[in-house]
Amino acid sequence: MSLYKRRMGAGSAVGLAAILVALMVFGVTALRAEANFTxxxxxxxxxxxxxxxxxxxxxxxEFFPGLITARRESALGFERAGRIDRINVDVGDRVQAGDLLARLDVRAVEAQIAAADAQTAEAAAQTALASETESRQSQLLERGHISQQRFDEVRTSTRAALARQNAAAAAADALRVQLDLSVITAPFDGVVTARRADEGAIASPGQPLLELVELDSLEVRVGLPQSVAAGYARDDIVAFQVDSQIAPVAARFRASSSVVDRQTRTVTAVFDLEAGQAVAAGQIVRLAVETPIIAEGFWVPTAALAEGRRGLWSIYVLTPEDDAYTLQPRVVETVRIEAERVFVRGAVDDGELLLASGLQRITPGQRVLPAVQESRAQ
Incomplete structure (x- = not known):
């Protein structure tokens, strides 16, 4: 019996030793695993x-588009019909006010004027004869050689002859007006932008033949909200942006229509462009009008916005943790979206660090360190 107990005691000691060895091995393995994980x-x-x-x-x-136009543009044509005899200008020619631009064939009108002048001369001669006759009849009336009835008839004939002379002169003047209407002269200084017919063509009354644009006086017409247009005073200088130019162009406010358009709900504001600027009629310009944002928020670059569920947007906030930061998404509301930046508001405190870019390289909860800090979204 004692031998059995001794054997049992020896076995227990061996088992305990084995357990201790196993625990030591497991501990070492765990420590190595932890070290490897770290x-x-x-x-x-x-x-x-x-x-x-x-x-x-x-x-x-807010950007409002406008159109550069010439202050004066005219489609010129003849006021009477006729065959075009000569056109003195072509597209691109600069002309001065009063320059002869085109004329019709006026030979028929000149012949009619000559005939009318002859009729006027004939009527003048008859008027002179009637006046002399009236003078002689007046003397005979004083001597009693003719009756008052006879004298009245002579005086009436004189007046009729004078009326015929005036009518002939008026007809001649009307033909001279037709002669004046047979030419086109420049109403103002400008450049010819279109020529719609050539010599030999038959012109109809009012048919546009040439288009003349005044280039030295350009203006900009912009549709603006009534509240914005009311903020400008006469001769206020504003800057317009031209897509093809880096430098803006300056213009002076002249007036606004003060009538709200039913479709666009804007009024037309007119600005006079300063002389000597490299712009041309027909160009599109933009007027930038700054308005306050009625909301508390801050600007972030568009690269900082992450699209969430149900159309929501979020940004990543850097939360301090030990010796680094972790990324936590915060839902924000977009108030104003521009090309390179967005004005947002949400559960973000003033001064907190935000992830500026690189959304494709991170995951929520990831540990990060600030590398480059931008002052604010530009």
Whole structure:
């Protein structure tokens, strides 16, 4: 019996020793595994960040398109029909006010004027004869050689002859007016932008033949909200942006129509362009009008916005954790979207660090370190 107990005691000691060895081996293995895990943990990623900067005076630029036009544009044509005899200008020619641009064949009109002048001369001769006759009959009336009835008839004949002379002169003047209407002269200084017929063509009354544009006096017409147009005073200088130019062009406010268009709900504002600027009639320009944003928020670059569920947007906030930061998404509301930046508001405190870009390289909860800090979204 004692031998059995001794054997049992020896077996228990061996088993306990085995258990202790196993525990030691497991502990060493666990320590090695933990060490391997710690060594394999990724280092925090360097990211570009910016600080949330709430801007109570934030303003946005509203752009309103306008069209550069000449102050005066005329489609010139003849007021009477006829065959075009000569056109002195072509497209691109600069002309001065009063220059002869085109004329009709006026030979028939000149012949009619000659005939009318002859009729006027004939009527003048008859008037002179009637006047002399009236003078002699007046002397005979005083001597009693003719009756008053006879004298009245002579005086009436004189007046009729004078009326015929005036009518002939008026007819001649009317023909001279037709002669004047047979030419086109420049009503103002400008450049010819269109020529719609050539010599030999038959012109109809009022048919546009030439188009003349005044280039030295350009203006801009812009449709603006009534409240915006009311903020301009006469001769206020504003800057317009031209797509083909880097430098803006300057213009002076002249007036607004003060009548709201039923379709666009805007009024037409007219600005006079300063002379000597490299712009041309027909170009499109834009007027930038800054208006305040009635909302508390801050600007972020568009690259900082992540699209969430149900059309919501979020940004990533860097939350301090030990010696690094973790990324936490925060839902925000977009108030104003521009080409390179967005004005947002949401559960973000002023001054918190935000992820500025690189959304495709991160995941929520990832550990990061700020690498480059931008002052604010530009």
């Amino acid at each position: 060594a394999a943990a990724p280092a925090p990623m360097s990211v570009s960040v910016l600080r949330a900067d709430y801007d109570p005076d934030a303003r946005i630029a």
